């Protein structure tokens with residue numbers, strides 16, 4: 001069901017001179033969704049986000065929020081707010097004044113804006129440090145302030161450009177939990193740009209995979225991971241083998257392949273590598289058609305019948321575990337000998 005606060009991109013296009021950064025993408029973000037725009041460097045994620053925010057002009061198409069075309073409105077009048085990668089805090093303003101800044105621009109009375117800023121700081125657990133300057137905060141704390149500052153305008157959509165990339169790995173995992181909690185509490189739409197598959201899978205209700213200025217696949221995080229539609233998506237999300245089978249290309253998860261002794265197994269070859277990963281063992285093999293596959297075996301399965309590099313090995317899988325891939329882009333070209341190019 002459509003809601004008053006859905007965000008829609010309609011044929012959205014961005015060209016910089018002769019470069020098409022975003023090529024006529026159409027997509028609906030239902031209100032209250034945590035969406036991740038995921039894709040490799042240069043695929044057009046940030047340009048898309050900046051067009052939604054109004055920090056970049058739209059070349060063609062429209063950004064529609066709650067049924068209203070906001071494509072030509074200034075950022076402050078769209079109902080969106082953006083949190084930048086480098087947080088962009090004002091160094092000479094205290095934490096609370098940084099958060100209240102946009103309300104000052106809107107001529108909100110001093111006492112009201114201070115109260116609202118403190119409310120937002122409470123939401124991100126930063127009330128204690130309200131009078132500090134940004135330079136006196138850790139990276140994680142600066143990020144919370146940047147979040148509070150973006151949320152103080154009560155946006156319907158919060159746009160986050162690589163919000164976790166400046167944090168160390170430990171803090172990154174903690175902050176992603178915080179982001180998810182905040183989004184649930186506020187119930188607004190978050191559109192979060194990342195090139196990290198793990199981050200997208202951990203956070204998103206909806207994943208939008210971009211490649212080469214276009215949307216390659218979009219859907220619920222689990223659906224996209226379980227059934228990648230193209231070789232690009234399967235490879236980009238990882239944990240999948242992309243294999244050429246007699247009836248076409250298919251993606252098979254690394255944990256769906258089973259080692260077998262059956263002489264007529266559909267994939268046969270020899271072991272090329274074994275990596276012990278604690279709970280699992282990742283075994284790589286070169287199989288039919290010079291293809292490399294990886295299989296993730298439980299520690300028990302592997303050590304129950306260990307293999308050495310160079311040994312013959314064969315694989316089977318449940319029919320439902322092989323997801324046929326549609327051809328597409330430049331990423332799924334099969335050569336006549338059954339090899340594929342990337």
Ligand SMILES: Nc1ncnc2c1ncn2[C@@H]1O[C@H](COP(=O)(O)OP(=O)(O)OP(=O)(O)O)[C@@H](O)[C@H]1O
Pocket residue numbers: 016019020021039040041042043044045046047048195
């Ligand atoms: N201001 C600009 N002028 C010219 N070309 C640009 C400009 N901004 C981006 N581009 C180009 O547009 C394409 C998409 O860039 P964009 O920043 O949207 O990608 P991205 O997916 O966000 O990449 P990254 O993950 O590296 O930030 C790239 O080819 C980039 O070089």
